[in-house]
Every structure is written in structure tokens, then in C-alpha cells.
Amino acid sequence: MSRTPARPRARAGLRAAIGLVTALGLLGAAACAPGSDSPKPSGGDADRAVQTDAAKLGNVTLTVWDQEVRGGQDEQMKALNEAFHAKYPNITIKRVSRSFDDLGTTLRLALSGNDAPDVVQANNGRADMGKFVQAQQLVALDPWAKAYGWTDRYPDSVLQYSRYSADGKTFGDGNVYGLPQVGEIVGIFYNKDKLTKLGLQPPKTWADLTSGLATAKQGGEIPLQLGNLDKWPALHVFGTIQGQFVPADTVTKLGFGRPGASWTTPENTKAAEELLNWVNAGYFNNSPNGTDYDKAWQNFAAGQGVFLIAGSWLGADLGKAMGDKVGFIAPPPGQDGKVAATGGTGLPFTITSKAKNPDAAAAYINFITSSDAMQTLTRTGNMPVVDTAKQQKPGGVSGDIFTAFGTTTESGRLLPYLDYATPTMGDTMGAALQDLIAKRISPQQFLQKLQDDNAKFLAGNG
Template sequence: MKRAVLAVCALTLAAAACAPGSSAPPATSAPAAQPSAAKTDPSKLGDVTLTVWDQEVRGGQNAQMTTLNTAFQAKYPNIKIKRVSRSFDDLNTTLRLALSGNEPPDVVQANNGRPQMGAFVKAGQLRPLDAYADAYGWKKRFSPSVLQYVSYSTDGKIFGEGSLYGMPQVGEVVGILYNKAKLTKLGLQPPKTWPEFEDALAKAKAAGETPMQLGNLDKWPAIHVFGTVQGQHVPKDQIATLGFGRKGASWTTPENTKAAQNLVDWVTKGYFSKGFNGQGYDPAWQAFGKGEGVFLIGGSWLIADLEKSMNQDLGFLLPPGGVATGGTGLPFSITAKSPHPDAAAAYLDFITNADAMKTLTANGLLPIADTDQQTVKPGPQQDMFTAFGTAAKNDGLVPYLDYATPTFADTLGAALQDLLAQKATPQEFLATLEKDYKTFADKNG
């Protein structure tokens, strides 16, 4: 996974979060039509070859894809999978050209954000999946807080609602990682409420510990921290509206001001590691893994690496209240020009069904559905599964804030550095965000 807020494509997660980019959108064409009647028996579709482009190239990612493809072809011998596996960066580079050609792949992994999936939807290059979602029951299996990440209006302008244009396999969630041994030494239990969490930070500081590790040199890590704080003060529907860059919300509200001030208060009280704005992301979480710090706000994608160094001392919990920044890995979409949409939909269903979720778990990945039904050993991985499963089931996932506009990742990252350095007040910080968000939302319609 790509360890940045520009990652849903990785949370975890692991999937890399899908952040806006600067590539120009393809020429617009008519949206792909829905099938008149979805055919859900692959064995009756005749001999079919499906060309599938994915970026599941790393260890467990590649293993699960290989396993599922083999199982699908064994169950439906009339359908052959021609798999083309590319790195995340290579896929992003080549996919735009492939979709504009006369013979694009049948199934592709497309980055959720506006520069890719949104642009492809606008150009009519991806097929809306609502008819298949109804036929296969996807809207019942996956929570609305998950499906919003693969939903667009047919003109590609509105992200987070509308028709479905992809199906994800893996999930991501940003939570609170903690050192169990240090909490025990401080006489504390894992916090269940926000006041308990802030009390733990204060007691850690008083005991001479580093309350929270943070490495914000690359600017994006503080977005995860702010998103967690924001979830305590701002209604989740407002966060979703802001995060998806839709009209109807504002950054300059009393609730967002309170969240920004909460973050500044942590700086004033010395809760972050020293020199956090000049420390890199990797050195920060690696220091946490070596016992430096009681807490770390980060994504589920850190679990595997941190568990190697901390073992059972590592804990992971959902932010109090159950609202958490999160998302999905790169979803699988059906291209508009595919001559085999029914077979492609059957494939999407197969690689995201209950058995597929077990395969993902067996290969160390975080399944997007049935998370609470997986069998994993007690410890950090189980904590992560519980946190994500709870958030997804209760519609507690809110979008990565950099989704808001094509330029918001840079705007928010820089503004947070200034806020944390106390070079900008909470009001000035929010005014900067409001300008970028409102300019885009008004223009986007």
C-alpha cells in the first residue's frame, strides 16, 4: 500500500488510497448503458476470455489474486482469465490510454478519485454496475459507507453518491495505535471515550513519556490526525460532504473551529514528539515500534510492520464514537467497451464474495466485507479487523479529506503544517481550506 493519505489504495490498508492528481481527463462520451437484464449464471455464457488488469503485485496481494483466479476458472471452465498485473504507478500511467482504445481490458482496477475513476465515468469509459449490484445483492452485502467510495453521478461530477462503478476487495481505516505495555505502566486502560484519550495523553506527558508520535515532514500524515480529531467534533455527514467536495457544507463552522483548536491545544501541551513537522513518516512510526511514544494515529496498513517489532504490545482501536477516516483499496471496474459484461460481473462477484474475504484474510489482507466473521489470532490483526468491521457496519467511515478537490491534498497538507507550527490560527487555517473547497464545489456544480 501507498503509505500516505494519497493512498486508499492502499487503507490499510493495503490498498492505496485514491488521491486526486493532475492528469487531464479524457474526452467525454456518452455514459455506458446498463444491461437490460443481468445474466448471473456464468456457465451459460459460452466460451469467454476476460482480460483483467490489476495492481495486486505484492506478496499477499498477488497470492490472493492468483488463488481466486484459479478457483474461478475451475468453477467456470468456459471462462478464461487473461491477467495483466502491473505496479500501482504503471497501472495509473497506462490505464487512461488503454480505456480510450478500441479494445480495452474487460476488468480494470481504477483509482477511486476524480482524476481516474471520476474522469473515466465522465468519459463513459466505465460501465455502471447498479443492475448487477441488484442481481448479486451487493448493496445488501456492502454498507453505504463502503459503497460511497465507488459511487459517482453519471457525469462524473458528484463523488460519493449515484451509480456504482466498481467493487473493492480490501479496506482501510485510520485508528489509534497504542503501546499496551506503556499504558499498563501508566495505570491506564485503552481509552473508550475522547476525554479518556486526552486524559491518557496528559498522564503520559506528566510521566515523561512521548504521548503521541507524529512525523509530518511530508505534510500528509497530519491529515490523518486532523481527520481523527474532526470526527469527534463535526457530524459525519458534514465530513462526508466536505471530503467528497460536494456543495452543502463549510469548513468555517464552529465545529471545525473546535477541531482545529483541539489540535493546536495538543501542540501547546507538548503531546506530539519533538520536531514532528521536520520528521518523516517512516521514522515516526518506526520510532513508535521501538517503544518511543504511547500513541500513534495511523492506518491499518501499519499493523503488519509494527507487529513484527512490538508483538502483543501493539494495540489498535477505533476512535471513540466510531467515526473514522477510511476507505477501500482500488476497486475493480468493468469497462464500457467490454463485450462480456455479464462474465465480468460474475468475476467481480466471485472475487468479493464471502469465500474471497476468507482468502484475503488468509493472505494477511483486510477484507472489505464480513470483517467481523473472519478467524484471526488475538492481537493487533484482530483489533484491526474489529475496528474496521465496526466502522463499516455502523456507517462510521468518512472519506480521506484529500478527496475534496484535485488540489486539496496540497492545500490541506500545507495548511496543517502552518497550523501545527502555530503560524496560522484555526480561523486562518479553515479559511484557506474553505477557499479551495468552495471554488471547486461551486464550479463543479
Template structure:
């Protein structure tokens, strides 16, 4: 997971059951690159004959599982000639297995591929994905998904340029990383909801003094701390500077006083006991599950936990954007993991029809009903509960204020591993803030200089 379920919409203003298979990917690689489909696009699934689509996803948690299960059921009922052979995995398992599968002879037809350089960018470079531009024209995706959304699943054909070129994926959900708050515990501690970054940090000290665990974080998986650091960074570094780093663009720098302050803040939180002592030994899922059961007061995480936390905590939980240090909100966020099509698929039209079905206006209503955050037609949807309304409102504010900045691990093909390991070292105090930033700068600058 990133489960994030983990994307981006940053720079430009924004967004306006099935058989379970355990099949393994083919082990024989095929060095030839398949070309994009040519000729007229067929958009009527009922006329595509008997087809089996192998579908790989990471929709395994709460509302994610509920929405895709319902949409798959509806698709099969409407188009019984198309059988969906679904394989569902955790994000980490999917990321690992997908790389092998796409280089083999039996890849899935349609799947979720993280839109960052380590996944989608490398797949585009290897010619393993179908460009979706023809389908976007045929289905009107460009009318429902503005350029500010499409750019985060767009690459040049050589995979070097992120944000322009052809469309290679389509997401279902929006994302923003904010702060889940146990309102009951906050009230019991006599702390008001923080409105500024200084007030938030002051509340951490107050909660610690009252015997509470102020901030829940399980970083055994390494990536969760990226979201926490990104949240702190966004209160210290200008959004455009973060965007250069996150998108791997020329002209950025990690080794700045502002980034140093952000890294030092994390170290200070460790020293002051705001995080659990086993922060690097606790898994992501056990951490948020502990929060749901009443451990800790704040949880910095994404909107993908909305369904699970809302179900378990009811009215005791809310979701807010990180309190601003500058008066203007800033938060990590973007789109959910988009759906893509293998260039080796024998049924690209059917795969595109499936993607169209699960991203349609009707599908957005299903997403909202199952505690997800629809990426399109968001304003037309009704949140199912109080937490959902809070999430919709936070995302709407972030979009309106152009406050979203990218996930930092998208910057280079290796940044996910680099920053994940470096943050573990920082939290364990095996590296100083300067050593932490030097590690990131080496990865970033090496990539930028070679990606010309």
C-alpha cells in the first residue's frame, strides 16, 4: 500500500465478484515491444464476443474492496460475454509481481500501476503499456478528466518526461494526505483543534504531557514516513520547490535550510517522544488499526483510510488538512493508482471498456457510497457520513487553493527505496538531517543530470 493506494495532482489547479485467480506471471521474457493498437476503436462491449480479461488490482481494503466488487459485479451483469478474472494483491505485492508479469508472456490485460517513475515511467520506457489517447477521445475522458488530472498519468514515449505526452492510465479516486484526529481524546485532553502549524506542534507537547501518544506512525514498511515528512516539509518549503523535487525536474535542491528544518522537526518529534519508540518496527496496518482502537490522538495518513476508520470510530474521528504555517494550505496528494492496459493484451478494446465502466459518472456514485473519494464529478456526489464529508471538504479545499504537492518518491526511478531507507535512518537517529538530505540530493541530482 501505499495504499495509497499512493498519486498526484499538484502543479496546475485541478479536478474539476468475480473469480479470484492465483495465476503466476509467465517467466519467459519477450524482448519485443508491442505497438499501440491501430484502427477503429470498438466501444460496445456486448459486441466484442466472448472475452476473458485478467484484471490485477490492489483494492483490498474496506471501501476500496467494496467499490471494485460492486462495479465488477455490475460490469459482468451488463456484459456477460466478458469474464473478469480478478487477482487482488496488496500494493507492495502488486508492485513486485507486476514488474515480472509485464516482462513475461502472460501479463494481465488491465491492472493498476503506480503512476510514478519507478512503475509507470519504467513500463512506458519498456513499451509495456498501451497509450490511451485513442480511447480518451472515443470515450470523452478528456471532457471528464481535465489536463491537470491527466498529466499525472502522462509520459513521453521514452518515459523520460513525466506530465506531458500520451495518457497511459486513468484513476478512480482522488487523494490527499492530512491528519486524522481522535476528537474524543483531543477534547478529553482539553486541546482545541489546531488551526495553525505552531498550534499543532504545541498540541503534541500538551498531549504528551497528559500521557497520550500524540502521533501514530508505523514505519516498518518504510513508505509511511514519506507522507509524514512530506506533511512537515510542506509547512517549511515553498510548493513550487517541492514540485520540482517530486517531479524530478531540473533546478531543485534537497540541501536547503528549509528542508533541513523539516528533517530536524522529525528528529525533534522523536526526541520529545511524540512518536512511539518502535516506530520503525511497527507495520503500517497495525499502526492505523491501533489508532482506530483508541491508541494515539493524531494519524498522518491519506484519504484511502476513510472507510476503515469511519466504520470503526464513527463520530470520534475527523479528517483535516495539515494546519498551515503560512496561512495557505499545503498537502501531499493527487490521484489514486491509475488503471492501465498491457501492450501485450489481446483484448485492448475490452480492457479500455472496463476502465471506462469503472471510471464512469455512475461509478463515481458507487465510489462515494462506499466511502471513497471520487476523482471526477466529485461535487455531484454525496458523502455517506460525517467523516466522508470532512474528507470531501478537505480535498475540495486543497484543489480550490492549488495546495496539492506531489508524493516525493515519484522523483526518480530509485527515490522510493532511497527516501524510505533514509527516513528509517533519520527516525532511528542513525543519520543526521544533513546526511539524510545529502542522500536524497545524490539520488535526485544524479537522475536529473542523466535524464536530459
């Protein structure tokens, strides 16, 4: 989840992460068809003349939809919006802030209507951004990317999560359709007091983690909190397990929906079996499929659970609730000795095709993703997606997240949110994971559902 979720993200994803989740795909249902009056996308020509002096644009009101609703996420948006208006008093920001799930369910209809917002956060995945691009509901940002130097400041490894071909079929290459603010990584939060009580250390290997789960269960603790009522959170748990058994290149091909990889491999089977082993061992809280995502992390913050596999977007809230009692690590190194973690960027900010003043919208996006904005993000407990190394590393769990993200991006691999794979993979995998966790299907049946979804998409995406 660019989510972000948060992620949403995914965001995401979510991954969000969010992202993150962001990432977040994560939101499910198929996109609404655009109205017959949908305009052609603007901004595809990188040489298009643009106005970068926002003070010369006259009086403008920008309607901005975001999903930065939690603690530090909301704090940074309020601060940046106030600073933007102070610098450009001629531009008024009308902010509409919705939860990750609410944004996803309302955005499709809004973009096809006549009163669409100007700037929106859109989940990177094919089911959202990909469909919006295909429906010509988003503006390609290449002219402003050139004018503002975004492609110089943002590495392509980050921009790939916001690139699509003009027809929306190719993900990871093509025009730039959005800019994210934050980096996301899915890892393992842990309760320091409970580890001490159980005689454990933060796990450095996969064996450490699995033995730690068993020790926690034997000690009368809830080893892992999971709130999978909305289906997408389990994608992050499975993705973390998958990174231990499946080569990173294979996960990347699967995650971006590219040909040449299969879900029904022995390595993916081992990952699905490992998740089922955790279910059979009683490592999750009671009824994870019936527990809300927010309720799960809040329960963890309240001392119910030793570990929580989730995205970095929860760092600010968990740090505020738990203080120095919470820590965060990237998943332990995989079989190749390198860390592989689900992650990427938070939900990118995009310009809709019906934006009345795209130059003002681009100026706003440039402002909230600038180097100064990255300092604001750091100060409010968020992790900047660029200029990360230039920031003063925060203390507590936020510092742990910076370290985990840096380690993964510098010497490991960030793996795409799995719902990115196809426009329907979020629904398919979310439902299949609920069935696997409920022990209604086998690991092999679970993977076959994913393979069927992937094969159907590739057959129609040529």
C-alpha cells in the first residue's frame, strides 16, 4: 500500500502506505467509465509552455484531495498548506482529507464527474492510477517535470512507481503522472518491553523471527497482530514472507505484472505454506479477518502483541502512543543475504484532467515535494522519499524506520506492492488471503487464483 494507506499506499503501497498502501489494487472494485465529456489529457508534450511563477496566476482556488489523515501525516499537510498559502496568497487550498479506503471508493466517481478536484492522491496501482490514465482522467506531468527539474531531483527508481504509458498498459515506464512525498517500507514493529520479558532480541534472521513467534505464543502473548477485515493488510504480511523464499527479480516481475514469472512456483508455495503454518500455530490474534486495520495497530500500541508487520506510515502514530517501547526493523535478509522488503512510495499527488489551472496545481505539487518540504516531513515523523540522507535522523522508532529504509534501498531491494500486478489483483489476492487465513483453501489453491488473474491480465494487455 501505496497506501499511503496509509497506504495506505498502499502507498503502497501502501504501499502506503501507505502507502502506504497505499499500497497500496488495494482498493478493489473496477473503475467507473469516464463520462462522454471527459477531456483529452493535457501536458503530454514535454515542451509545452508552463508558468512556474505561481504569484502571476491570479486568484485561484485549488481543490486538493488527500488521504493524509493520521497524526504526523495530517500535521505535515496542514503545515505545508499554510506555508504555501503564505507564499502565494493568491492561491487558496480547499483541502478534502479522507481515509485511504474512503478516498479510493469516492475518487473513481469524482474523476468521471463534472466537478472533479484539481489535485488528488492516487494509488499507484493499475486498478487506480493505471485505469485513470487509460480513461484520460489524469494529466501527464512531463512539462512541469522538465520545468521544475523533478527528473533530476527524483531518481528513476522512485519515479518508476508513477510512470505509465499513455494507454495505461505499461506500468513503470512512460510519462510521469504523479509525485510522492514519502518513502515507504513494510517491516516489523516490535514491543521492546515484551521482547525483554520473553528474553528475546529483535530478530536478525528469519529463524530468529519464527522462533520468537513460538516463544511469544508459549509465553502467553499474542505473537502477531493483524487486522485484515479490509483484505489488503494481509498482502503486506504475505509479501514479507514471500521476500524470504522468492528471488527479488521474480517478485518484481510479478508485482509489476510483467511476463516471464509465475505464481505457482515451489518458492511461492513455500511462502504460502509458511503463512498457513503461522495460522495453524496460533500466531495471530483471534479473528484477524474480522479485525479492522486501525484496531489492530491500536491494540498493538496498547500492549496486545509482540510483533506487527506493517508499513512505515504507522511510525508516527505508534511512536506517539508507545514512546521508546516500540522499535522497527526491515525484514531479515533473505536466502541471498540481502534484505528484500515490500515498499516504494506513498500515494503520488496527481493533477486531474479537469483541473481548471494545471500550472497552479503543478506549483502546489512542487511546493509540497520540495527540499524544504522534506524537512517538514522529517520534523513531523514522516520519511521523505528523496533527500532522505540529508535529513537529521530522528530519534525513536522514526529513526529505526530511516535506518531500515536506507539499508533496503542502498544494499537490498524494495519490492513492489503485490496489488500493482493487475487491475484486479487487489481483490483477487485480498479475498484469497482471507480464505487461506481462514483455512478454506490450500496454499496451492491460493496461488492458482493469483496465477489465473495474472494470466488473464497478460492475455488482454498485449
